[in-house]
Amino acid sequence: MPSDPARSTPLPDERSPASYALLLAPLILLTEVTALELTLIYPVLPLLSDAFDTASIGWTLTVVSLTGVVAQPLLGRVADVIGKKRMILYAAGAFATGSLICALAPSYPVFLTGRAVQGTCLVMAPAAYGLIRDVLPARVVPVALGAVTTGIGLSAIVGPLTGGALGQTFGYRAVFWFALGYVAVLTPWFARTLPESPVRRPREERRGIDVRGGLLLGAGAGGLLLLVGQGAAWGWTSVATLTALGSSLLLLVGFVRRELRAPAPLIDLRLLAGPALRWTLLAAFSGAFAIGGTAFAMPMLVQTPTSLGYGFGMSVLGAAVFLVPQGLLGAACGPLGGLLARRRGPRYTLMAALAGLTATTLTLALLHTAVWQLLLAALFMGAGFGCFFVGVSNLVVEAVPADRTAVGAGLMGVANNLGQATGVTVLGAVLARYVVDDSDEDHVLYAETGYALALGIASAVAFAGLLVATAMRHGREPATGGVLRIVGAEAERGAKGRTP
Structure with missing residues (x-):
């Protein structure tokens, strides 16, 4: 195997698993702001609506997604050029600035400006994937990518509970002061612990970012x-x-x-049009559709009054607590999915994820009248969610060169955002056709038929993604941490160099 100076790592390969865990801890915790900036906010949306006297409070979430979709591919490319660690530090600074603006915002437009600034931190995830690939030994990369998913799973538990407690006790501004303090504490730890990515472009090419x-x-x-x-x-x-x-x-x-x-x-369209990245992004869209649609429908389902014969009458806090088993299993399945990718191939991890998401939505569509049925669906969801991101990220790492990892992962983020938004929109449109007229309730209720149809559609989309992943030729071999993709690129460059 030819050597690659760009892939050589400053970290020794003889480290113990515990030392790698300590090394990754600040990276995982810092990149959690990409999830926390949403999960922390969900419980305080009513408080924000009252404080700013607006019915368009949904823009609090939408503006973050819009900013992220614009920022991820462009700033991902910048991260590939200037260094992934540096980009994560810049993004952390932007998140802190946005949090400060939100905490002090005197009006809703100023508040949305702060949320947009916060949204640039979504580039942290693709930059983190690239940094892991660049500075860790190849054998550690698949499992390390799974460890990032562990934090995402835990944020689904910690975020709503923390945001709810802070908002209820101190008001919505406390949530943003907490976010500011969180990133301020973790950023110096991250800066001291991890080295910079050795995959860097020549100085003259840095001026050519498209x-x-x-x-x-x-x-x-x-x-x-x-x-x-x-x-x-x-x-x-x-x-x-x-x-x-x-x-x-x-x-x-x-x-x-x-x-x-x-x-x-900015992006070599041969990579985007090639089967490896193309089918990976399509499968990612399908899985994200099921994740977003389920996250939208399931809380409303469990909060439906028992008088309708299929609801459970849970409170908002009860619905959040109900998600704890899902989050714990998702956190555990991240590293396990990484091990599966390293031993069998990342395609199998993605297949397991999409099978879990298909089972989740199908279970909720057909079985939703007993607590054990919802717990079963939550366990399926935890397994599917935990394996999904590690499977997709490993497939992207295997599909793109080292100096395109962050921009490739940025495209994965775009596919995920579009998939989740489409899932929420489609399931919301279906449910809107099955509104139950109940004047005793202060919020909209939906008929059981609507939930069954909407979740059935989500199950069909997840199953279609499973078929795509099953047919993929990419990712059938054990994950290499991107080494094979680098060697192939070197061979191609060598062949071009010998061509008269």
């Missing part, structure tokens, strides 16, 4: 995300919806044309 291409891609993908999220409110045939669709498609076409002509493209 910013215009990144903005075209981000704006086009962001437009699609906005269309999916707001189409139902605007009307699917309204002028606003059709304008958003047309503008997004024009931006994406412009991105493709620019990348085909650019001497230093």
